[in-house]
Amino acid sequence: MLLQGIFPAITTPFYPDGKLYLKKLEHNVDRYSRTPISGMVVLGSTGETVMLSDAEQRDVLRVAREVAADEKVLVAGVGQESAHNTLALIEVVAKLGYDVALVRTPSYYRPQMKSKPDSLLAHYRFVADRSPLPVLLYSVPPYTAYDLPTELVAELSAHPNIIGIKESSGSVEKIAAMREATAQVKRTVSVTEIFNAVTGRMLEGTADNVASSGGVIPADALKVTSATAVATPPKRPKFKVRTKEVGFQIAAGAAQMLLPSLQAGATSAVLAFACAAPTACYEVYTAWKEGDLKLAELKQERISRAAKRIAGEFGVPGTKYASELNGYYGGPARLPLLPLTAAEKAEIESLMKDIRN
Template identity: 45%
Template sequence: MLLEGLHLPLTTPFYPDGRLNLHKLEQNVAAYSKTPVSAIAVLSRNGEPTMLSDEETRQTLRAAVEAAAPEKVMLAGVSRDSVRETVAIADQAAALAYDAVLVAPPSLLQAADSARQSKELLIYFQAIADRAALPIVLDGTAVALPVEMVIELAAHPRILGLVDGQPTAERIAHLKQATAGIKREVTVTPVFAAVTGRMQTSQEAASMLSVKTLVGGGPALTVLPAAPTIKTRTKVVGFQILSGKTSSMLDALLAGAVGAMPAFAACAPQATYEVIAAWKDGDRALAEEKQERLQSAARYLEEEIGVAAIKFGCDLNGYFGGLPRLPLLPPGGEDRTQIELLLQGLRN
């Protein structure tokens, strides 16, 4: 699966009384599907995944993927503390036609400050990659995964890449150099965009016509279309790295990252995408200008406050943010005023 471009980490909407608001979730996904984002990540760290029950997790995953445009790569956040439960949710995501799963370190191993814990964390990722029905993307947005561990995991054929929460140029360059020998073939469109499983399913469905449509009744008939709905080709990629932070996004791209998944993208997808678009066009000066426009707002919302500020930013920019789930608190009056000022020039 191709992971290039802007990956949008979806927020999870709630009613004021804390209930899951699936209607607003569907509206957000439909709206994001009209933006130039390449992928939508459901229940990443930005989606408050630990706040949801298992049933709410299933409902959220189903509602999001059903509302998404077929050409958007869909990533499911599935992390649980045990391998068994993580694999179970990953398999549910596969049944819903997700393209890959995001796996973060379990809560009891996030520090990994001993040789034993580092080994356990390594085994956690390897066991999930071995058993899950979908390929995995390592989620290092909350805790930076040790470079040597990432290099070892990159060799696993079902581990596609990393979302790095500390994407310094030096770290990205080291990872790229150490994983340079990894080459994988992925399916893409003629313009080198990702081909999702849902796109292929849609093509297969388009080839099925009903005899009833043709002659007024009878069983289903498979009819070969005159030409395929989508044309595909292949592309060779390496271990794919995404920047998980807006403030260092351009540095990471210049060092070898293939895209980004910053929390800030949820409230300003167009402005965030413009950095990647300028970089892809080879216009470094414009990319630096676009990045500079984001810096103050992204640092304040993404790094100083977090998901509650991102949700308020969504409300300001035409998406539904709403309140976070307790114990997280919404921004206070001063913070709201500051966020409004910072986002004035970043409307979508």
């Protein structure tokens, strides 16, 4: 499966009393669906997944899938401390219609995993062998205090159901090292005529549709969205499929290092800052993709300081508040994440003044 472009790691909305605010989740997902992002990550670190009960996780996953536009790739954060529980959640999200399973490294028994790296090999292979969805590794050392070694990533990259990694160490050097270490991986994936991703979910029913239409796709069915609002696309669009060769796919995780990460070998980015500024992040990616390095550098400079401070330092509360400035619902984070002070809000407003959608 193809992973390219920008994926906001969307936030989970709460009422002031801490209860899930699913109507605001619908609002956010609908608005993200009208931007040029490639898809969304639901229940990543920015989604406060570790703060949610099992029932709440399922509610969030269900609502996001129901509202998201069909052409957006949906990635579900499913990582649990055991391979058994991880696989159980993957089975849930597969039935809901998700496209990719994002599996973070377990961390509670970190000393044993560090002393015996084979334990993580066994964990990921167990999950990937049985998963009905393609698996995206998730290395997030700022939160797990464990960084998947490049050598281990290279070994796992040979598994046919492990399509890539979301690399959140913030190290461009690590991305370059992983790209080199996995250079032998070559896979054929399905794409549209304009080389957008085609997932297993999207292919359901397509064969009959294409056959009955002589392989013709309606012009509006796969229209690439722009920064302006567009109508929600029709369900089950007909489209013609072609193939493309890809390698092991690396998703960068730091917006302040987006351009250097792409230059080092990342093919996509899963970004907390894209919750607040999806189009601004997309502009960096598009300029790089089109080979306009000067424009890409200008677009990167525009977001770097804000991304580092808001997503990297203020974290979830900062990301939620910055999102509010661009018309999304932010709301509070759950304790122990504290609300922002008035001074912190003022700083975020200043950082975001030139980054409005």
